[in-house]
Amino acid sequence: MDKLIVNLVNKDSGTENRKKFPNIANRYPNSVIIERVTCYNLRKNGGSAGSNVTLLQFPVKLSHAITAHKVQGHTIEKPLRVAFDLKSIFEEAQGYVMLSRVQEIGQVFIIDEFDSDKLYPSKKALREVERMNSISHNINPSVWCKKDKKALKIISLNCAGLQYHFKDIEVDEKISKADIIHLGKL
Numbered sequence: 001m002d003k004l005i006v007n008l009v010n011k012d013s014g015t016e017n018r019k020k021f022p023n024i025a026n027r028y029p030n031s032v033i034i035e036r037v038t039c040y041n042l043r044k045n046g047g048s049a050g051s052n053v054t055l056l057q058f059p060v061k062l063s064h065a066i067t068a069h070k071v072q073g074h075t076i077e078k079p080l081r082v083a084f085d086l087k088s089i090f091e092e093a094q095g096y097v098m099l100s101r102v103q104e105i106g107q108v109f110i111i112d113e114f115d116s117d118k119l120y121p122s123k124k125a126l127r128e129v130e131r132m133n134s135i136s137h138n139i140n141p142s143v144w145c146k147k148d149k150k151a152l153k154i155i156s157l158n159c160a161g162l163q164y165h166f167k168d169i170e171v172d173e174k175i176s177k178a179d180i181i182h183l184g185k186l
Contacts, residue, residue, distance in 0.1 A: 004034040004058045010112075034058050068098045076101045083109045086118045095119040145177055152179050159183035 003021075005028050008014055014032035018025035021033045039055040066074075068089070076082050082102060089095045095118050102108055133139050144153065155178040157169070162183065169175055 005031050007031045068094045071101050072097050078103050081107045083111050085111045086115050089118040093122040154180045156182040158186045160185050
């Protein structure tokens with residue numbers, strides 16, 4: 001076997017390759033033709049000892065395909081690369097799931113062209129973000145946590161066990177917001 005013929009889905013791919021092999025390309029349109037590679041005289045560490053070997057192979061790299069749903073929760077680690085077909089996106093947030101699996105942008109190859117209209121968030125997720133922001137203590141601090149120069153914040157604590165809980169009082173966020181700390185013994 002001298003050549004490996006790989007049929008491609010995209011008819012525009014492999015046009016330069018087919019020009020090298022016009023006779024085969026006529027019989028197998030939309031394909032690429034991969035020639036056999038031959039290596040001779042394999043020796044360990046470039047030494048004189050070894051065997052004469054003829055290695056015949058086709059330079060084809062194994063690749064895998066996975067759906068956007070199946071890849072969710074996975075990480076595609078460097079140096080692996082990913083080709084994304086954004087035209088195949090049919091659900092909200094699906095593009096974000098696909099594109100967020102890599103560790104760095106250099107791993108991403110977009111098939112054909114980048115269509116930003118295919119990247120859109122989930123309306124349900126946006127509503128949930130709005131709901132969470134509306135009850136967030138970071139965005140909406142309680143009256144106690146707000147800085148107000150006109151207010152005087154006083155806290156009262158039972159200090160019967162003060163020596164055992166002094167460190168707890170020092171790191172308590174609510175107690176640290178008080179202007180005055182009243183320590184009493186019940």
